[in-house]
Amino acid sequence: MPDKLLILGGTHEAYDLAECLVEQYSRKNLIVISSLAGVTGSPKLPAGQVRIGGFANTYNRGGKSVRSSILGLRKYLLQEKITLLINATHPYATQISENAHTVSKELSLPYLRLSRSPWAKKSGDRWIKVKDLVSASEYLKSEMEKTNSGPTKQIVFLTTGNRSLELFQQCKKLKFLVRTVEAPENFMATAGTKFWKEAEFLRARGPFTLENELALFQKYGVTMLVSKNSGGNSTYPKIEAARKLKIPVLMVDRPSINSANLCQQVNEALDWIVQKTKLKK
DSSP states (O other), X not given: OOEEEEEXXXXXXXXXXXXXXXXXXXXXXXXXXEEEOXXXXXXXXXXXXXXXXXXXXXXXXXXSOHHHHHHHHHHHHXXXXXXXXXXXXXXXXXXXXXXXXXXXXXXXXXXXXXXXXXXXXXXXXXXXXXXXXXXXXXXXXXXXXXXXXXXXXXXXXXXXXXXXXXXXXXXXXXXXXXXXXXXXXXXXXXXXXXXXTTEEEEEOOSOOOHHHHHHHHHHHTOOEEEXXXXXXXXXXXXXXHHHHTTOOEEEEOOOOOOOSOEESSHHHHHHHHHHHSSOOO
């Protein structure tokens, strides 16, 4: 019987890991299944087998609660006879990470958290670190609105994703440029009228370039960037642009990671798989 690996994916690292494994090992030795959350439309499909959607639907009781998601993941792992679990989701995907850690521990299933390293602050960076998105919105309301009494409003470039945008909608005295991969439906009426009048929305998917980010900052007159410390190269040019233009960055810290088994590189994950199986490099 071949080993069966489930990769909780959606990140560049997850795609790279699946591709390496499918190229290196036959299905007789290792079956690779990637799970995508299904948050974005028409996602790129990784190598190997793919499932799309949350795990709450796997467990057909109680709706999409946290408990249903945990039970759904547990049911899936048992049904598919998964022998290895790698969580390579986004560093801020806290709920699925907690669920995966809980279920793997319960089932004594070998588990690894693959999470790329965060960005490090460099000379010239003007970072203001905050604990989470709630703290970021509170900072904007308490600090930036104080200095925003002139006729021209401050322009905040918000790049933290679709979730929790309502927190920043409460910052009445600021203008926002909001960039997301998918259009946030909750903020657009069917007729195209914006529910958030002080925000302009951009749809774009990385990787981005420094040249384009500099042009965007200057076009919209950005005065502050709000970002998660996602790490990686794909969205780093916005951090470089802010540095070059001497613009402050409200940097949202990463959530803590439960797993003792943690790596930051795809080759480390490959070594872990070899260690846990009879596969050879």
